[in-house]
Amino acid sequence: MASWLDPSRGRPPMPALNDEEGLRLPAGLPPVVDAHVHLFPDRVVEAIWRWFEQYGWPIRYKLHTPEAVAFLLSRGVSxxxxxxxxxxxxxxxxLNQYMAEVVKTEPRVMGLATVLPGEEGAADILAEAFAMGLSGVKLHCHVQCFAPDAPALHxxxxACxxxxxxxxxxxxxxxxxxxYKCDAHALCAVERVERVLQDHPTLKLCVPHLGADEFDGYVRLLERYDTLWLDTTMAMADYFPIALPRRALDVRPERILYGTDFPQLPYAWDRELKQLLGLKLGDETEAGLLGQNALRLFGAGAP
Incomplete structure (x- = not known):
C-alpha cells in the first residue's frame, strides 16, 4: 500500500497551502489546549525541517521553541x-532535560518525556523524567521503528x-x-494497539491523527476501551486526500483531543480549528474537545 507521502506524488510529496491565518482565536471560545505541539532543541528541529522539506511537506512555521510557544500563547491558546x-x-x-527546562520556563506548557523502546535503563530514564515534572511520554512507531506490541514496549x-x-x-x-528506516504499514495495525490495551488495562493511551488511516478500527477501539484517547492532529484539517473522519467525534467525544502538529505545518496554524468549529458540535462537545479532555488526560488544572 502506498503511503500518503509517496514520492511518486512529486517533490515535495505534499504541497504548501497559502490559506489565510487568524490573528487570534475567535472570541467566546472555551479554553483551547493544543495537545500536539512538537518542541525540540534547535539542531534537532532543524534536521526535522530538512527531512520534511525533502520528503514530507513544506514547513510554514520554522520557529524554534521559544518562538513557537509564544506564537500559540499570544494567539489565545491557553x-x-x-x-x-x-x-x-x-x-x-x-530531550527530557530540555523539555523539563521548557516547562520550568513556561508553566503553560505540559511537556512529555520520551525514551527509545529497548534501550538500556528505559524505566529509569522515564522515572527521572517524571521526577523532573514531565506529564507523560511520547513515542513514535515510524521514527523509532517499533511495533506497538513488541516485547521491548512492556x-x-x-512505567507509564x-x-x-x-x-x-x-x-x-x-x-x-x-x-523512514522501517515500513510503518508492516509495524502498525489497530489489532496490535488492541493487544496493548488488553495487556496493559491501566495504561492511558492516546493515539494521534485519529488513528490514521485505520479510522474505523480506532472508532471500534474507542467503543470498547475506556483507557484510549485519540487526537485530531492533521486528520481533520482537510489537507490529506481523505474524507474527514467525523464518526470518531460522535462516538466518544469526551475521548478526543484537539491537536495540530505545530509548528511542522504546511498550512495555517488555525486551519484545523476552523474545520472543527465548522462542524457545529455543540458547546459541551467543543469545550471538551478543544481543551477540557486534554486537561483531564494530562492531569492539569484549569488554565
Whole structure:
C-alpha cells in the first residue's frame, strides 16, 4: 500500500497551502489546549525541517521553541502539550532535560518525556523524567521503528501505568513515508494497539491523527476501551486526500483531543480549528474537545 507521502506524488510529496491565518482565536471560545505541539532543541528541529522539506511537506512555521510557544500563547491558546521523540539510544535523557527546562520556563506548557523502546535503563530514564515534572511520554512507531506490541514496549507501558502518566504514541499507519528506516504499514495495525490495551488495562493511551488511516478500527477501539484517547492532529484539517473522519467525534467525544502538529505545518496554524468549529458540535462537545479532555488526560488544572 502506498503511503500518503509517496514520492511518486512529486517533490515535495505534499504541497504548501497559502490559506489565510487568524490573528487570534475567535472570541467566546472555551479554553483551547493544543495537545500536539512538537518542541525540540534547535539542531534537532532543524534536521526535522530538512527531512520534511525533502520528503514530507513544506514547513510554514520554522520557529524554534521559544518562538513557537509564544506564537500559540499570544494567539489565545491557553495550554500546550509539548512532544519530542528520540531516534537513537542515549538521546532521550537530553530531550527530557530540555523539555523539563521548557516547562520550568513556561508553566503553560505540559511537556512529555520520551525514551527509545529497548534501550538500556528505559524505566529509569522515564522515572527521572517524571521526577523532573514531565506529564507523560511520547513515542513514535515510524521514527523509532517499533511495533506497538513488541516485547521491548512492556517496560515502557508498565512505567507509564505505574506512574499514572499517559502515553501519546503515533501507532497509526499514516502519515507514513518510504523514507523512514522501517515500513510503518508492516509495524502498525489497530489489532496490535488492541493487544496493548488488553495487556496493559491501566495504561492511558492516546493515539494521534485519529488513528490514521485505520479510522474505523480506532472508532471500534474507542467503543470498547475506556483507557484510549485519540487526537485530531492533521486528520481533520482537510489537507490529506481523505474524507474527514467525523464518526470518531460522535462516538466518544469526551475521548478526543484537539491537536495540530505545530509548528511542522504546511498550512495555517488555525486551519484545523476552523474545520472543527465548522462542524457545529455543540458547546459541551467543543469545550471538551478543544481543551477540557486534554486537561483531564494530562492531569492539569484549569488554565
Amino acid at each position: 495550554r500546550v502539550v509539548a512532544l519530542a521523540y528520540s531516534h537513537k539510544p542515549g538521546m532521550a535523557r537530553m 517496560e515502557v507501558y508498565a 501505568a505505574q506512574a499514572g502518566r499517559p502515553l501519546v504514541m503515533h501507532a497509526g499507519r499514516e502519515p507514513s513515508s518510504p523514507h
